[in-house]
Amino acid sequence: MSLSRSTAHRPASKGPSWQDGGVSFDPLVLDLLSQLPSYDGSAVFSLTARLREEGWASEVISAALTQSRLRAQAKGKFGSRAERMLFTADALEQASRPDAAAHHASVFADAGISSLREVGCGIGADTLAFAQAGIGVTARELDPERADFAAYNLRDYDGAVVEQADGLADITEDALWADPARRDPHGRIINPEKWQPPLSVVLEAARRVRVAGIKIAPGIDYSHLPQDAMVEWLSSRGELVESIIWLGRGTPGRRAVLLGGASLTVPGNPSKPAEMVEPAPLGNVIYEPDPAIIRAGGIATLCATLDLAPVAPGIAYLTGGPARSPFLTGFSVTDVLPLQEKKLSRELRSRDIGTLEIKKRGVNIAPDALRSRLKLKGSRSATLILTPLLDGRKAVLVERLPPDSEP
Ligand SMILES: C[S@@+](CC[C@H](N)C(=O)[O-])C[C@H]1O[C@@H](n2cnc3c(N)ncnc32)[C@H](O)[C@@H]1O
Structure with missing residues (x-):
């Protein structure tokens, strides 16, 4: 299908579409963009001068170079597809990662959804995943430039309409996906009622469709979560990625999802506080749970299943086992040291440790500042976990266990 038909971009009010040749979408910009070399920040001045000499208008050069820079920046997130997309800096930052977007799409596909309304598509990162999964999606965006860019980014997909x-x-579709804007010029917006659109307004719309997913802040207070929702926290390589309220997916609960891997569900009302577990004395191994499990309130489930316990009340370092789980990183305990800088420095120097990874929970110490104060010199590297134990705050010297090893 041709560009103009593959995404029926219909500006409902004002604003140019990429077909209309708006400022950012001037075909000349796309033409120049297609001819530019790989982005090199240090060559921008000389390149601009050369393009001016060749007769390109300065707004066209500026718009094309901006896109070239953003494409280079977007490679980390979108890989080679970035070369075929248009971005704004803010929308790129807010865009869902492709693996998370693929997860969103798989949930709708598994529920048999074929027509989806997307509320606030930005530059269309989620829309791409829906379209790639074969879901018919009407993606709406208030911001004219983002809507234009989303239309361009979706140009290869028949089933995607950007408005x-x-x-x-x-809303006439079977399902709804919303990713409210959670930032303003002052930074992150904590109160979900200040998001755009506000959470309560999206939830109201979500209750009128069969299945709905709403992307939310991973740190959201449980009290904001609907009692009948399944709320997911997604992580990748030990990094918390995002959280989603799902409605219309059956049994309520909270779930930790390792993108591309395992998941663990804690059934029950997601707005209730997480169950606490009695702590136990530190054994030979200390386990660091994946952040998705911690945020999903799954520590109690993990402890019950794997015979583990926190090392101190309310601390998400676990001990016991031996345990193997994709949700745990295990560290064998080499020594338990006093959490006093002079003694610690002496102990670490005596072990010839010069490179130190510092992890911490439940202690108010900045790892980088502590590392520089310790003034370590040595040829060996080590990991130090700063944490309360049952007998007070300690520095636990550990060695990381390989992911699939039996401790
Ligand atoms: C976080 S961004 C969406 C990012 C998108 N999911 C992606 O992956 O690229 C939120 C977007 O919602 C848009 N928005 C806010 N309220 C809206 C509404 N009522 N209708 C349509 N778009 C809206 C904002 O302009 C913003 O671009």
């Missing part, structure tokens, strides 16, 4: 309009109006 510059209010995503919450006239």
Whole structure:
């Protein structure tokens, strides 16, 4: 299908579409963009001068170089596809990662959803995943430039329609996906009622469709979560990625999802506090749970299943086992040292430790600052875990266990 038909981009109010040749979408910009060499920040001045000499207008050069820079920046997130996309700096930052977006799409596909309304598609990162999964999606975006860019980014997909309009109006689809804007010029917005659109407004719309997913802040207070929702926390390589409220997916609960891997569900009302577990004395191994498990309140489930316990009340370092789980990183305990800088420095120097990875929970110490104060010199490297234990705050010297080893 041709560009103009593959995404029926219909500006509901004003604003140019990429077909109309708006400022950012001037075909000349796309033409120049297709001819530019790989982005090199240090060559921008000389390149600009050369392009001016060749007769390119300065707004065209500026728009093309901006896109070239953003594409280079977007490679980490979108890989080679970035070369075929258009971005704004903010929208790139807010865009879902492709592996998370693929997860969103798989949930709708598994529920048999074929028509989806997307509220606030930005530059269309989630929309791409929906379209790639074969889900018919009407993606709405209030911001005219983002709507334009999303339309361009979706140009290869017949089943995707991008509209510059209010995503919450006239919903006729079976399902809804919303990713409210959670930042403003001052930074992160904590109160979900200040998100755009506000969480309660999205939830109201979500209750009128069969299945709905709403991306939320991973650190959201449980009290904001609907009692009948399944709420997921996604992580990748030990990094918390995002959280989603799902409605219409059956049994309520909280779930930790390792992207591309295992998941663990804690059934029950997701707005209730997480169950606490009695601590136990530190054994030979200390386990660091994946952040998705911690945020999903799954520590009690993990402890019950694997015979583990926290090393101190409310501390998400676990001990016991031996345990193997994709949700745990195990460290064998070499020594338990006093958490006093002079003594610690002496102990570490005596072990010839010069490179130190510092992890911490439940102690108010900045690892980088502590590392520089310790003034270590040595040829060996080590990991130090700063944490309360049952007998007070300690520095636990550990060695990381290989992921699949039996401790
Ligand atoms: C976090 S961004 C979405 C990012 C997108 N999921 C992606 O992966 O690229 C949120 C977007 O919602 C848009 N928005 C906010 N309220 C809206 C509404 N009522 N209708 C349509 N778009 C809206 C904002 O302009 C913003 O671009």
